Amino acid sequence: MRHGKKVNHLSRTDSHRRAMLANMASSLILHKRITTTLAKAKALRVYVEPIITKSKDDTTHSRRTVFSYLQNKEVVSILFRDIAAKVANRPGGYTRILKMGNRLGDNASMALIELVDYNEIYTSGDAAASEKKTTRRRGSKAKKADGPASAGITPKAEAAPVEEAVIVEEAPVSDAVDAPVAEAAPVVDEVATEEVAIAEDAPVAEEAAPQAPAEGDDTEDKKA
Template sequence: MRHNKKFNHLGRTSSHRNAMLSNMCSSLILSPNKRIFTTVAKAKALKKVVEPLITKSKEDTTHSRRLVFQDLQNKSAVTELFQNVSQKVADRPGGYTRIIKTGNRLGDNAAMCFIELVDYNENMLKEKKAASKGRTRRSKKATTENEPVAAKETAKKAKAEKAEEVVAEAPVETPVVSEAPAVEGEETPKTEE
């Protein structure tokens, strides 16, 4: 049974998986547009490896450099991470990467995607700034404390008026009772009201 074995092994041995993810981290950091093209499963596994490294790079100490170098095993990737990437993501509290799905691969129909560093995609940053005007679900009118109460009261009045109109329009059926002369000795039938 595989209890508590939750991460994706990607069909590889542990050493092969670690080496592959290390190389992918270096490729992501060293690429000029900070983006690589890979499968969705590998991108999700890479996200769990590269995001803690970026967080460690925010604090530029010898200790944190050594910790990052243990995983990356690439001096140029470490210097790029600590000099450029950490400066760009300094104010971001997490979520440094983005996965953009691109469809399936022709050969084996594997789900493919881009994984990129969020702060390096200039097109997405422009769209975010243009779109973030702060939409809310509230009405645009300035509301005071009394207006919600008044709105509820008017709604209640409108419902009551509609109910009265429906009652007034509906025809009222009255039971027809024929009055026959009462005969002595017979009881008069009682009508139901």
């Protein structure tokens, strides 16, 4: 029994297992995804991810170390030139395992193992989501901090153009209201004429006032 045995030997000798994993790692680096059994995919993930981490340090020693595992110059050059630049910002977790059901012949569990950064469907969706989130956060902070301070505009000043637009639209209505006022001018003239008539009647009253004492004098003379 395999109690406490963490390494899956895959029913092979040590030399056979190493050669198989080296070939599978080379195929994964060349084609970016391969289909194999689930047990082999899990063993390959443990084998290839330290090699990819080693490729981030592009030195002669690192290239010789990686070549000792893969034994393929073309694969080593692709790993250090293309894949290392692609996964430079990823701190581990370079591969993904997707289960695919069982194989028809022996009913073995099958899986697809791929490099995470070369899956266009998943990567584009994650990048778009991250870009939207960062853009919204940065844009909101920039608008709140820089917008009013740099431009010197308050919310009331921004609402001013709306009020001006409303005034411009209501200008014809004010003209229409002024028209009846111009027509009512004759009424003011009639009031003026009445005042003139009253003013003309005033002297008559003044003339009547002196006549009263004249008649009184006559009566006083008669009594006398």
